[in-house]
Amino acid sequence: MTDILKSLPALKKKILTSATFGVKIPRFVQLQNTKQIDYLDEQIAAIGDAINEALEEQSEFGQKVEKIAKFINGVGKATVACIAAETFGFNLFYSMGQLTSFVGYDIIENQSGNHRGKTRISKKGNSHIRKALYFPALNVVRLEVKTFSDLYERVFDRTKIKMKGY
Numbered sequence: 001m002t003d004i005l006k007s008l009p010a011l012k013k014k015i016l017t018s019a020t021f022g023v024k025i026p027r028f029v030q031l032q033n034t035k036q037i038d039y040l041d042e043q044i045a046a047i048g049d050a051i052n053e054a055l056e057e058q059s060e061f062g063q064k065v066e067k068i069a070k071f072i073n074g075v076g077k078a079t080v081a082c083i084a085a086e087t088f089g090f091n092l093f094y095s096m097g098q099l100t101s102f103v104g105y106d107i108i109e110n111q112s113g114n115h116r117g118k119t120r121i122s123k124k125g126n127s128h129i130r131k132a133l134y135f136p137a138l139n140v141v142r143l144e145v146k147t148f149s150d151l152y153e154r155v156f157d158r159t160k161i162k163m164k165g166y
Contacts, residue, residue, distance in 0.1 A: 051078050061089070074139030082132045103129045137166045 055062035055077065065084060069077045084090065093099045100106050104125025110117030123130070140148040156165035 048078060051081055055081060072136075072140065073145050074143045075136040079132050079136050083129055086126055086129050086132075102126060103133075105130070134166070141166065 055065055061084070065077055065080045068080045069075055087093065087099065087102065090099070093102070097106075101122075102125050104121060104123045104127070106122050106125075107119050108122045109119045137148070141152045152165040156162060159165070
């Protein structure tokens with residue numbers, strides 16, 4: 001969520017400048033694009049305010065979310081709140097394996113009889129959590145958070161596939 005907010009001004013600039021370099025676009029269309037982007041800015045800000053308000057109402061939960069967000073550089077409160085909401089506050093999980101499987105990051109292997117194929121993540125879990133973790137994964141690697149960047153480097157060196165590392 002916070003990553004989207006940070007990239008919004010660049011997106012707005014791209015939309016508005018691309019219109020000026022292409023085919024002659026009527027001024028009315030450019031104004032409509034600007035109004036739509038401004039409306040989306042307001043909606044994103046309102047959602048952020050609603051998340052902060054909900055975290056303040058549930059003070060104990062809000063404090064935990066804030067601690068996690070401060071502990072992991074590159075992950076915001078909105079991301080942590082989204083993950084906690086999707087996992088019911090982690091109350092149903094007794095091990096990391098259960099959580100990994102729930103999210104869909106568990107490893108499966110394509111095999112039949114003597115055939116052994118490639119391994120990959122199953123993606124059979126909660127796609128909302130995987131989507132919420134995509135941009136924070138990019139950020140923690142970019143910001144070189146020790147544990148995450150080491151894991152990324154190890155997987156990337158072995159596979160030469162950046163997306164698999166993220």
